[in-house]
Amino acid sequence: MNINDYGYNDYFAAHFAAYETSERLIPARISAVFKHVYRVVSEDGEQLAKLKTSSFRDALRVDRPSIGDFVALESHPGDTSLIHQVLPRKTIILRDDPDIGEQVVAANFDYCLLVCSANDDFNLNRIERYLTIAWNSGAQPLIIVTKSDLTDQLDHYLQQLEIAGFGVPVYPVDSIHGDGLTELQAHFAVGDTLVLLGSSGVGKSSLVNALAGEYKMKTNAIREDDAKGKHTTTHRELHLLHNGMIVIDTPGMRSLGIGQASTGLEETFHDIESLAEQCRFHDCAHTEDQPDCAVQQALTEGTLPTKHYNNWLKLKKELAYNERKNNVTQLRQEKQKWKTLSKTHKQNSKNRANR
Numbered sequence: 001m002n003i004n005d006y007g008y009n010d011y012f013a014a015h016f017a018a019y020e021t022s023e024r025l026i027p028a029r030i031s032a033v034f035k036h037v038y039r040v041v042s043e044d045g046e047q048l049a050k051l052k053t054s055s056f057r058d059a060l061r062v063d064r065p066s067i068g069d070f071v072a073l074e075s076h077p078g079d080t081s082l083i084h085q086v087l088p089r090k091t092i093i094l095r096d097d098p099d100i101g102e103q104v105v106a107a108n109f110d111y112c113l114l115v116c117s118a119n120d121d122f123n124l125n126r127i128e129r130y131l132t133i134a135w136n137s138g139a140q141p142l143i144i145v146t147k148s149d150l151t152d153q154l155d156h157y158l159q160q161l162e163i164a165g166f167g168v169p170v171y172p173v174d175s176i177h178g179d180g181l182t183e184l185q186a187h188f189a190v191g192d193t194l195v196l197l198g199s200s201g202v203g204k205s206s207l208v209n210a211l212a213g214e215y216k217m218k219t220n221a222i223r224e225d226d227a228k229g230k231h232t233t234t235h236r237e238l239h240l241l242h243n244g245m246i247v248i249d250t251p252g253m254r255s256l257g258i259g260q261a262s263t264g265l266e267e268t269f270h271d272i273e274s275l276a277e278q279c280r281f282h283d284c285a286h287t288e289d290q291p292d293c294a295v296q297q298a299l300t301e302g303t304l305p306t307k308h309y310n311n312w313l314k315l316k317k318e319l320a321y322n323e324r325k326n327n328v329t330q331l332r333q334e335k336q337k338w339k340t341l342s343k344t345h346k347q348n349s350k351n352r353a354n355r
């Protein structure tokens with residue numbers, strides 16, 4: 001097996017150089033995430049691997065390997081291998097889980113396919129949300145309109161998406177009959193990794209299936225054995241398609257918050273952001289009661305669509321909420337750290353006194 005087939009390239013090789021030591025570490029990619037173990041692919045083929053305890057003792061959840069990560073692997077063919085390090089990520093999508101905190105949804109993908117369907121489910125606000133996430137991830141967004149065969153108003157949908165996308169390519173496809181696939185396919189090269197963002201039923205699996213000429217994406221929870229017993233996948237998998245492209249499939253994509261994607265928000269709504277620079281006051285809230293607000297003026301003149309503006313306000317609120325929440329978490333963590341420190345300090349003083 002050649003790791004280059006799995007998207008390994010000069011970028012990762014440059015970072016891996018630091019680990020090319022006597023320990024015989026090899027580069028590998030995480031292809032599935034289980035509860036306590038990972039599946040990795042490398043020149044030694046497909047194997048199960050665990051974290052090297054000393055490398056990950058104090059690691060935060062986000063610093064542990066996730067689907068799509070490249071790692072430095074101590075390979076033990078036929079036995080459980082050991083993951084020493086996660087190589088720096090080129091692109092990333094994070095997700096804030098209320099129960100377990102921030103985690104990596106996917107890493108090291110080249111394209112974010114923002115998928116919506118040309119029917120009643122069509123939702124521009126959702127695409128703007130996905131655009132925000134995509135821009136923030138560092139990968140190139142592409143907008144895909146599926147089920148082009150089911151509408152006679154395709155141009156109407158395309159037009160709206162082209163306005164919302166500000167130059168992001170928009171591709172209509174019919175995954176059942178194959179229309180539009182060649183144009184989309186032309187965008188990709190062998191070894192490119194894709195993630196798909198889109199609600200349930202918009203046709204993500206069908207699209208991947210059509211691109212690859214095979215069915216690969218719907219994955220049921222599988223069980224695999226290792227020495228320690230059974231474990232179940234958390235549905236986070238990476239597939240190498242027959243056409244040489246790689247797809248990351250994770251259910252986390254279906255309900256993503258924007259997290260702290262402030263850069264993504266600026267990109268997605270850069271029309272409003274640049275209007276805002278023309279407001280009279282630096283701290284203008286761009287609401288109706290603000291004097292000389294360029295955003296309000298554009299709304300009145302009709303050059304700025306109300307729906308677009310409302311979605312911006314909504315996502316900005318979500319962002320502010322996430323930032324506040326994050327501050328509270330940080331404060332709590334700081335407090336905990338001080339508690340532990342002062343406890344150790346007290347213990348040390350006591351030990352000294354007892355000597």
Ligand SMILES: Nc1nc2c(ncn2[C@@H]2O[C@H](COP(=O)(O)OP(=O)(O)OP(=O)(O)O)[C@@H](O)[C@H]2O)c(=O)[nH]1
Binds near residue numbers: 146150198202
């Ligand atoms: N007519 C038509 N039907 C499509 C097209 N793409 C998908 N479908 C149908 O839409 C339904 C949902 O497609 P899926 O590919 O399973 O959707 P999904 O986004 O993967 O759904 P989840 O796995 O729930 O996230 C299926 O019945 C598909 O056959 C298309 O381009 N044209």
Ligand SMILES: [Zn+2]
Binds near residue numbers: 280284286290293
């Ligand atoms: Zn304003």
